[in-house]
Amino acid sequence: MKSPTLRLGALAAAVLLAGGAAMAQEAQIRKGLAERIPSFPKIDEVRPSPIPGLFEVRYGGTEIIYTDAKGEFLLQGALIDAKTMTNLTEERIDKLSAVDFSELPLKDAMVIKQGSGARKLAVFADPNCGYCKRFERDLQSIKDVTIYTFIIPILGPDSNAKTRDIWCTKDAAKTWRAWMLDGALPPKSMDPKCDMAAIERNLAFARKYRVNGTPAVFFEDGTRKPGALPAAAIEKLLVAAAKKG
Incomplete structure (x- = not known):
């Protein structure tokens, strides 16, 4: 049986690996979009969407567009959760633009x-x-x-x-x-x-x-x-x- 110290070390290593993979994925998308669309606005954030393989790209503060893992394709429009009919894109923009x-x-x-x-x-x-x-x-x-x-x-x-x-x-x-x-x-x-x-x-x-x-x-x-x-x-x-x- 592994000691608590070893288990914590393995968990920390897994977190670091996941973080590194996420950073590499973001870098790949940024690079891909910059190469294909030199005039693309400055990207504020890249993060996974609820759909596997589809990523949210945020720019201009609250503008959102979606892309694949290589930044080869772009998808504009609302992302809808079909189970709840929630407009996830609108929900995200509302959260980003909220002001106390x-x-x-x-x-x-x-x-x-x-x-x-x-x-x-x-x-x-x-x-x-x-x-x-x-x-x-x-x-x-x-x-x-x-x-x-x-x-x-x-x-x-x-x-x-x-x-x-x-x-x-x-x-x-x-x-x-x-x-x-x-x-x-x-x-x-x-x-x-x-x-x-x-x-x-x-x-x-x-x-x-x-x-x-x-x-x-x-x-x-x-x-x-x-x-x-x-x-x-x-x-x-x-x-x-x-x-x-």
Whole structure:
């Protein structure tokens, strides 16, 4: 019978061998993709998928594609677990893009309270974003929620101007909704002392967490979703976040 020391040594050796094999496999895939597609983006991570012989390649933070063991073939699209009908690709992206709600700089947001305001969500939006305006309309029907809106002017010079005009009014949240819902132009800001540092911090946060499009929506459980979610989807995600909390 082997001694405990020998058994532990054998286990450690097996772990090292497995780790070395995994590193060699990752290196082979990186090399294969680089040789076949010189313009392929910088790879962040390579890891096995649930399908034997198929590997997940992650790049750009949360972009995912699949390849074989030699990096000879690429597969784009969602990987579905047929037993549970779970979208494993979407599940993985949600996990990768999650942001702790407590990390959001809420002091730099416009705040709108609907009903009791017991539930919370945050949205990064540009004043000239059509999808943001549609999202804002759907938000009106959501009950008992506090909405934190972070303005990030990313769609050009006019977005910068409108952001300043909205942010520098006495009631930025009210001015924001008037513009987004009714098209009421905000009054031109004439205040030379208006502090725009919060908007710069919003942009810095967006860059750090790769908020590259608007609207980008964050929920209390860390879930992050891109795009103009319809009211039913917003409600579903708020309910799920409350259960996790």
